[in-house]
Amino acid sequence: MATDFYLALELDKVDLSGKVISVVERQGGNANFVISALMSHFIDNKTAICLLSLHNTFGHYRNVGMKFGKNLQKLKEEGSFKCIEMLKTIERSVSDRTTEIDFLFPGNQKDMPLKNLFLTIKREAELLLQTQKSVCILVDDLSDLFCLGYSSSQVLSFYQYCRSLIFDLKSCSLVVLCHSTDEDIESMLTVTGICHTSYLSVEVCGLNTGISGDVSGVINIGKRDEANSRIRNTYHFKLEEKRIRVFPPGASPALF
Amino acid sequence: MLHTLEQGGANLLKAIIQSYVDKKIEVHVACFELPVSSFKDVIRTSPDSVVHYHDFFTDHLGWLEKKSDKEVKDSLESIEENKSDNFVLVIDSIASLIINFGSGSVYKRLHRFLMPESKVQHVVTLLHKDMIEDFEFDDISHLASTVLRVEPPTERSHGRPLCFVTHKTNKGKVLREVYYFNSHGQFVANLDYNYALYIEIKKNKVEHYSVDACNKLWSEPFKESAPSKPVKPVDVMADVTTFRLTLEDKEKEARSQLVLPYLRNEAASENSGGGVIHYVPDEGDDWDEEDPDNDLNI
Numbered sequence: 259m260a261t262d263f264y265l266a267l268e269l270d271k272v273d274l275s276g277k278v279i280s281v282v283e284r285q286g287g288n289a290n291f292v293i294s295a296l297m298s299h300f301i302d303n304k305t306a307i308c309l310l311s312l313h314n315t316f317g318h319y320r321n322v323g324m325k326f327g328k329n330l331q332k333l334k335e336e337g338s339f340k341c342i343e344m345l346k347t348i349e350r351s352v353s354d355r356t357t358e359i360d361f362l363f364p365g366n367q368k369d370m371p372l373k374n375l376f377l378t379i380k381r382e383a384e385l386l387l388q389t390q391k392s393v394c395i396l397v398d399d400l401s402d403l404f405c406l407g408y409s410s411s412q413v414l415s416f417y418q419y420c421r422s423l424i425f426d427l428k429s430c431s432l433v434v435l436c437h438s439t440d441e442d443i444e445s446m447l448t449v450t451g452i453c454h455t456s457y458l459s460v461e462v463c464g465l466n467t468g469i470s471g472d473v474s475g476v477i478n479i480g481k482r483d484e485a486n487s488r489i490r491n492t493y494h495f496k497l498e499e500k501r502i503r504v505f506p507p508g509a510s511p512a513l514f
Numbered sequence: 515m516l517h518t519l520e521q522g523g524a525n526l527l528k529a530i531i532q533s534y535v536d537k538k539i540e541v542h543v544a545c546f547e548l549p550v551s552s553f554k555d556v557i558r559t560s561p562d563s564v565v566h567y568h569d570f571f572t573d574h575l576g577w578l579e580k581k582s583d584k585e586v587k588d589s590l591e592s593i594e595e596n597k598s599d600n601f602v603l604v605i606d607s608i609a610s611l612i613i614n615f616g617s618g619s620v621y622k623r624l625h626r627f628l629m630p631e632s633k634v635q636h637v638v639t640l641l642h643k644d645m646i647e648d649f650e651f652d653d654i655s656h657l658a659s660t661v662l663r664v665e666p667p668t669e670r671s672h673g674r675p676l677c678f679v680t681h682k683t684n685k686g687k688v689l690r691e692v693y694y695f696n697s698h699g700q701f702v703a704n705l706d707y708n709y710a711l712y713i714e715i716k717k718n719k720v721e722h723y724s725v726d727a728c729n730k731l732w733s734e735p736f737k738e739s740a741p742s743k744p745v746k747p748v749d750v751m752a753d754v755t756t757f758r759l760t761l762e763d764k765e766k767e768a769r770s771q772l773v774l775p776y777l778r779n780e781a782a783s784e785n786s787g788g789g790v791i792h793y794v795p796d797e798g799d800d801w802d803e804e805d806p807d808n809d810l811n812i
Contacts, residue, residue: 414613415575415614450519485674
């Protein structure tokens with residue numbers, strides 16, 4: 259399914275507890291498949307998932323999970339998957355204003371919804387850890403907070419709280435998806451800040467030369483070595499119906 | 515200390531902290547970006563060493579109701595009100611401070627630490643160059659007497675990261691040196707590197723420093739690699755066959771002097787009586803002196 263991708267990330271070689279994986283979506287790229295593949299990896303490794311969904315509803319992940327052979331609805335009922343759906347929370351804040359995470363009408367304290375959102379994640383992660391061995395907090399997509407009017411410093415503060423949570427709870431890891439464009443300084447700053455503190459960064463972008471039927475895009479995988487230097491490996495990938503093919507540039511299976 | 519996404523400087527910062535700890539200087543570490551444990555786990559202490567850790571990482575905005583935003587600011591002030599006469603303040607990321615409090619506020623705070631009446635002996639900070647504006651970087655570097663800029667390895671640094679040192683002496687002289695550094699395994703900082711760097715800079719001189727026996731952390735002045743000498747090609751077929759497939763210099767010379775029978779030879783044509791065939795290559799002929807099979811890997 260995504261064996262090539264897992265090998266490229268070298269996820270089998272390291273314990274991800276207390277570590278951050280950043281997934282960056284550059285212009286022309288779509289990193290949804292990275293989130294789906296990581297989700298599948300964590301489920302296979304008996305790690306519970308606390309998903310903060312700012313971009314899609316639970317139904318989207320359930321449908322994608324089916325393609326990977328994972329029944330997220332069942333996992334949710336069993337208590338090893340939790341989805342915090344911000345789209346529904348925002349809808350509630352408009353219709354009946356019964357939510358404590360009120361992004362649209364925050365009142366005087368603009369940080370309050372972010373604080374409540376973090377406290378919700380903390381509560382859910384702690385609940386999951388009572389029954390599960392390890393938990394992964396997955397944020398999809400952090401950059402959507404910009405659309406709600408937050409600045410890069412507020413978004414980075416929220417991210418720092420999520421980081422401090424995984425150090426506090428032990429057996430907890432964090433996956434953050436964010437997107438950026440070269441023109442948007444706020445998003446660039448946020449992405450740089452996140453990449454500085456992440457153990458592994460996966461950058462997905464389109465091909466410089468345009469669109470190809472044989473190659474869906476480019477993945478840059480960045481890791482730090484012992485001397486704190488960042489090692490970057492570049493791969494091409496091809497998305498298929500139920501499979502992700504990852505190969506070195508110029509080695510597309512379509513050529514052979 | 516400046517670092518970027520491509521080359522982190524956290525290991526070097528920990529090494530500098532260790533150098534102060536080993537010299538029994540009181541150190542206060544303000545953790546804004548990294549958890550306290552990331553320093554505590556690697557810094558070696560002895561009973562008479564004094565290291566204080568200040569956690570601004572866990573709850574810097576007071577969301578967990580451990581500390582309020584104001585308390586965080588007050589805590590920074592309270593570090594300065596320490597009872598000790600001389601101590602070193604280490605800030606793990608000044609970019610976090612700039613993002614949260616603004617560059618102006620951070621500049622004022624740092625400037626206060628550097629005033630003669632301040633008890634702070636040195637301030638050591640890590641600065642993400644790619645997370646701040648150029649003018650913010652200029653402001654902060656203007657305050658610094660020594661700037662260490664770490665850069666990723668280059669082809670000529672033998673795979674080791676580089677550290678560019680710029681030191682401003684009291685008399686206004688600017689010293690520039692380039693070092694490379696490395697760490698092996700878990701960072702058990704042998705701070706001889708930083709001792710050397712520190713002591714020599716105090717003497718307004720940065721000298722060569724050799725590698726220590728443990729190789730835990732070591733450094734030496736960056737030198738341009740000597741141009742590589744041409745290596746004599748190895749005959750890979752020597753062990754495979756008993757035939758000699760190459761020519762020696764003498765044989766090559768003899769081959770070049772050989773006159774092929776179908777080429778025009780004035781002396782020979784005058785003496786011979788019978789008819790001969792001469793081949794004269796025209797302009798479009800592809801005449802090649804070299805062995806046509808030379809490029810084949812036989």
